[in-house]
Amino acid sequence: MNAKPKLAVWKFASCDGCQLTLLDCEDELLALAGEVEIAYFVEATSGSVDGPYDLSLVEGSITTEDDSERIQRVRSASKALVTIGACATAGGIQALRNFGDVEEFARVVYASPEYVSTLATSTPIAAHVRVDFELRGCPIDKRQLLEVLTAFLHGRRPEISSTSVCTECKRRGNVCVMVAHGTPCLGPVTHAGCGALCPTYNRGCYGCFGPMESPNTISLTRQLKVLGMTDRGVERVFRTFNADAPEFREASTRG
Numbered sequence: 001m002n003a004k005p006k007l008a009v010w011k012f013a014s015c016d017g018c019q020l021t022l023l024d025c026e027d028e029l030l031a032l033a034g035e036v037e038i039a040y041f042v043e044a045t046s047g048s049v050d051g052p053y054d055l056s057l058v059e060g061s062i063t064t065e066d067d068s069e070r071i072q073r074v075r076s077a078s079k080a081l082v083t084i085g086a087c088a089t090a091g092g093i094q095a096l097r098n099f100g101d102v103e104e105f106a107r108v109v110y111a112s113p114e115y116v117s118t119l120a121t122s123t124p125i126a127a128h129v130r131v132d133f134e135l136r137g138c139p140i141d142k143r144q145l146l147e148v149l150t151a152f153l154h155g156r157r158p159e160i161s162s163t164s165v166c167t168e169c170k171r172r173g174n175v176c177v178m179v180a181h182g183t184p185c186l187g188p189v190t191h192a193g194c195g196a197l198c199p200t201y202n203r204g205c206y207g208c209f210g211p212m213e214s215p216n217t218i219s220l221t222r223q224l225k226v227l228g229m230t231d232r233g234v235e236r237v238f239r240t241f242n243a244d245a246p247e248f249r250e251a252s253t254r255g
């Protein structure tokens, strides 16, 4: 009998929310556990099996010297490596440090900043090692995660659409909050995946899934200003979970 593929789940600088999405696949988890050997997943089990691993899921960004060394070891031990979530794919909310002075932040926040050992930046995994697929979101979406796992286990590319949240909105038959109510919404430039969760509840999209493919942030910024948003407001709206994704970074600094 062939051995089951080995799955490993790794954590770097993150809140664990994306790993919890995997644990949240209650109905599918038993079937998944039947198809793979969960070889390393500290959030779920204290047992671990040595690599190499067929598939590694990596959550979190690189924020320390130790992180930058550990991710090299994870890459060497993994046949395929998939990053999950805004921290791993764009540096996360902790990448706000990339726009400021990390030493000043440490001085203001911590009573004894000399004990804080950190890099000046928070960077995505792909800035350090080769990544086979990036799954976006803060947190990631369960359906998309299951599609990625299934695809890698069967040796095919995941079928994940890189269109905008607007397409999901239309599919759900939502009334557009920006057109109908003048509510600022990042949906036109944000990667699909959440199922247009916020607009469905009459809120504008916050951009948790990061930039879609070729986003037109210039046009959206113009519209946000028509709705009364100031330059500072535009900066803030693009600087959240995916602040340092290149397209959102550019939009936040354009003014």
Ligand code: SF4
Residues within 6 Å of the ligand: 014, 015, 016, 017, 018, 019, 059, 060, 084, 085, 086, 087, 088, 092, 093, 137, 138, 139, 140
């Ligand atoms: S992407 Fe969001 S939910 Fe996932 S680990 Fe980072 S902060 Fe948590």
Ligand code: SF4
Residues within 6 Å of the ligand: 165, 166, 167, 169, 170, 174, 175, 176, 177, 178, 179, 185, 186, 187, 188, 196, 199, 204, 205
């Ligand atoms: S509510 Fe937002 S995401 Fe939905 S269609 Fe309008 S702009 Fe697009």
